[in-house]
Amino acid sequence: MKTHKIRDTSATTPTLSLIDGVLSLSELCNQLQVSAQTIYDLRSQGRGPRGFRVGRELRFRISEIDAWLMRLESEDDRRHQLRTP
Secondary structure, three states, X not given: OOOOOOOOOOOOOOOXXXXXXXXXXXXXXXXXXXXXXXXXXXXXXXXXXXXXXXXXXXXXXXXHHHHHHHHHHHHHHHHHHHHOO
16 A cells, blocks of 8 residues: 655645735625725725725725725814814
């Protein structure tokens, strides 16, 4: 009986850390409680989160979503400060 040695590729196999930090459009919409159209509209206005496509599906890195939300908060703070006498 011939036996095969299983090669350990754990040192050369990339981790899934980049994949772990990704949301689909529907997951993002669920988290923010907005419609997909809202995200599409914001992106077309240049005010939405940066994303990328995997095939036909739109994906967003969680780090990009965090940065985008911080930008929205900063913009909102500036708008309110301008109105305050």
